Amino acid sequence: MYTGDEVAIVTGASKGIGKAIAMELTQRGVTTVLTYVSSSTQMEETLSEIKNAGGKAIAMKVDVSDEKEIKMLFKEVKKLYGRLDILVNNSGITKDGFLPLMSSAKWDDVINVNLRGTYLCTREAVKQMMIHKKGTIVNVASTSGISGARGQANYSASKGGIIAFTKSLALEASQYNIRANVVAPGFIETDMTKSMDQATLAQMMELVPLKRMGKPAEVAKLVSFLSSNDSSYITGKVFTIDGGLING
Numbered sequence: 001m002y003t004g005d006e007v008a009i010v011t012g013a014s015k016g017i018g019k020a021i022a023m024e025l026t027q028r029g030v031t032t033v034l035t036y037v038s039s040s041t042q043m044e045e046t047l048s049e050i051k052n053a054g055g056k057a058i059a060m061k062v063d064v065s066d067e068k069e070i071k072m073l074f075k076e077v078k079k080l081y082g083r084l085d086i087l088v089n090n091s092g093i094t095k096d097g098f099l100p101l102m103s104s105a106k107w108d109d110v111i112n113v114n115l116r117g118t119y120l121c122t123r124e125a126v127k128q129m130m131i132h133k134k135g136t137i138v139n140v141a142s143t144s145g146i147s148g149a150r151g152q153a154n155y156s157a158s159k160g161g162i163i164a165f166t167k168s169l170a171l172e173a174s175q176y177n178i179r180a181n182v183v184a185p186g187f188i189e190t191d192m193t194k195s196m197d198q199a200t201l202a203q204m205m206e207l208v209p210l211k212r213m214g215k216p217a218e219v220a221k222l223v224s225f226l227s228s229n230d231s232s233y234i235t236g237k238v239f240t241i242d243g244g245l246i247n248g
Ligand code: NAP
Pocket: 011, 012, 013, 014, 015, 016, 017, 018, 035, 036, 037, 038, 039, 040, 062, 063, 064, 065, 090, 091, 092, 093, 113, 140, 141, 142, 143, 184, 185, 186, 187, 188, 189, 190, 191, 192, 193
């Protein structure tokens, strides 16, 4: 349940899962700050969809791995709204490759956006939330961060890191009434999975008892539950959403 006064930041909300989370939160009355880094046209479309549906949102162009840009984002949100109730760290990238051939650039890029980005945003959010003694943080990881995935050593490490990070965060932040949880999706229909080898994806579907990919809106409902008061006694936990994926 939301009161309608809440303010949220959702990173990587131009498309895919982040867009669905932004749509879900704004439909529930949460004023939402959406970030993107390169998809400006998609971001504009997302903003107008939210506004047409009666939601309140603004967008900011921010690279989550850039400390200066992140500090500016949180400063701006504080100036505009004077509060921050919810942070959803959703931005993420893949740069897959067979480990012996994986360049250090591919390793660094994925760790920087996925793990460092989550750390930078969370650090700034907690500084604001601890003053008000209230807040929820949802970090989007992946089943790859639990079970590993071929060709995704960098991505799996970043997502496994997010899980461990969130568990530590939950322990530290609970004294300020800040909760933190992880949502770990399996295979969801977005641009990220569109770029995967489709034969491999079809093979992976054999491991999904529900025999289909998930939809961004399905992930968004779980994120919304964990961001709201409805989950008030849940912190430091990992929620997989994967159609029952075997070894997920
Ligand atoms: P997507 O459609 O590719 O969207 C990724 C989002 O991240 C975009 O909004 C993108 O912004 C943003 N982003 C990328 N690099 C960024 C950076 N340096 N700084 C700030 N934002 C950046 O992917 P998705 O599938 O919705 O993924 C969303 C999250 O779910 C990711 O963390 C991903 O790892 C996770 N996930 C996805 C799946 C899946 O099957 N799709 C499964 C498990 C976990 P621009 O568009 O502006 O570049």
